[in-house]
Amino acid sequence: MDTVLSIKNLSKHYGRIKAIDNLSLEVKRGNVYGILGPNGSGKTTTLGTILSVINQTSGEFEWFGEPSSQNTRKRIGAILEHPIFYPYLTGVQNLKIVCDIKEVSYDRVEEVLKLVDLDERKESKFKTYSLGMKQRLSIASAMLCDPEVLILDEPTNGLDPQGIAEIRDLIMDIANSGKTIIIASHLLDEVQKVCTHFCVLQRGVLIHDGLVEDVGKGDIIVEVRADAENLQEVLEKSEMTSHIKRELDKYTLTMKNGFASREINEYLFGQGIVAKHLIVKVKTLEKQFLEILAEQKGGGNA
Numbered sequence: 001m002d003t004v005l006s007i008k009n010l011s012k013h014y015g016r017i018k019a020i021d022n023l024s025l026e027v028k029r030g031n032v033y034g035i036l037g038p039n040g041s042g043k044t045t046t047l048g049t050i051l052s053v054i055n056q057t058s059g060e061f062e063w064f065g066e067p068s069s070q071n072t073r074k075r076i077g078a079i080l081e082h083p084i085f086y087p088y089l090t091g092v093q094n095l096k097i098v099c100d101i102k103e104v105s106y107d108r109v110e111e112v113l114k115l116v117d118l119d120e121r122k123e124s125k126f127k128t129y130s131l132g133m134k135q136r137l138s139i140a141s142a143m144l145c146d147p148e149v150l151i152l153d154e155p156t157n158g159l160d161p162q163g164i165a166e167i168r169d170l171i172m173d174i175a176n177s178g179k180t181i182i183i184a185s186h187l188l189d190e191v192q193k194v195c196t197h198f199c200v201l202q203r204g205v206l207i208h209d210g211l212v213e214d215v216g217k218g219d220i221i222v223e224v225r226a227d228a229e230n231l232q233e234v235l236e237k238s239e240m241t242s243h244i245k246r247e248l249d250k251y252t253l254t255m256k257n258g259f260a261s262r263e264i265n266e267y268l269f270g271q272g273i274v275a276k277h278l279i280v281k282v283k284t285l286e287k288q289f290l291e292i293l294a295e296q297k298g299g300g301n302a
């Protein structure tokens with residue numbers, strides 16, 4: 001898989017503030033790459049720098065294996081801030097203006113409006129659009145020059161659940177057409193649902209990167225409830241768990257390697273206990289994210 005973006009030792013300092021601190025990462029073709037981080041962690045500065053809108057203090061980055069240039073820039077579509085559309089012009093008219101600026105054929109307008117599912121409202125004035133429609137028009141505008149890479153900063157900010165779901169579906173459609181997508185977000189659920197890869201920034205420092213599908217791998221967590229006074233004692237005797245946590249009548253078990261819900265269920269049954277609640281808990285990206293941040297604090301790096 002070829003590398004679309006390669007960032008090496010990139011830093012951006014504003015006086016004493018290290019907005020990006022020695023950041024290195026790679027995005028491969030076809031990745032949907034989520035840049036996660038709390039407020040002020042350097043996500044927007046990172047996007048601004050790789051789009052050459054912000055000059056880095058040190059370090060470098062390459063697009064498509066070459067230094068950033070007008071040529072590489074043409075292969076990237078980006079929405080960093082809300083693009084300015086004319087409220088009294090229609091969706092089509094606004095996109096035609098963008099075509100003029102970007103020197104793109106008007107033929108693309110219909111295609112991108114279909115892509116973002118705005119073709120039925122294309123003749124309506126921009127000011128009549130909902131927030132979700134406005135955001136979809138922004139994405140349409142970024143897609144006009146058929147870029148290989150789409151960069152989105154907090155694409156679902158301020159949208160209602162339906163608007164969020166529409167943008168999520170749109171991002172997945174664009175990704176399925178083979179585009180590479182880079183999304184900065186503080187919404188863990190959003191990243192978990194649409195991204196293939198993610199990294200976590202904290203105070204400009206990359207503290208984690210990996211595959212989204214690996215989230216939740218590792219320890220198996222099983223929750224158990226049963227009407228048995230000796231449940232804790234029986235669970236402790238099982239030697240199948242490395243940790244047992246009790247909250248009222250619920251026991252949360254961290255299973256040892258090789259043991260899962262089936263084994264604990266069989267064991268309890270053999271001890272004359274019938275579980276009335278037995279579920280495997282899958283770790284969410286949110287949990288992993290909080291653990292990653294907590295580890296950093298524990299390590300004294302934050």
Ligand SMILES: Nc1ncnc2c1ncn2[C@@H]1O[C@H](COP(=O)(O)OP(=O)(O)OP(=O)(O)O)[C@@H](O)[C@H]1O
Pocket residue numbers: 014017018019037038039040041042043044045046186
């Ligand atoms: N032009 C600037 N001048 C001074 N400091 C800045 C400037 N731009 C960003 N910063 C600082 O750099 C740090 C990173 O900011 P950045 O906006 O990149 O973070 P972010 O992760 O995108 O945050 P948010 O989610 O709140 O947008 C913050 O401490 C911010 O205050």
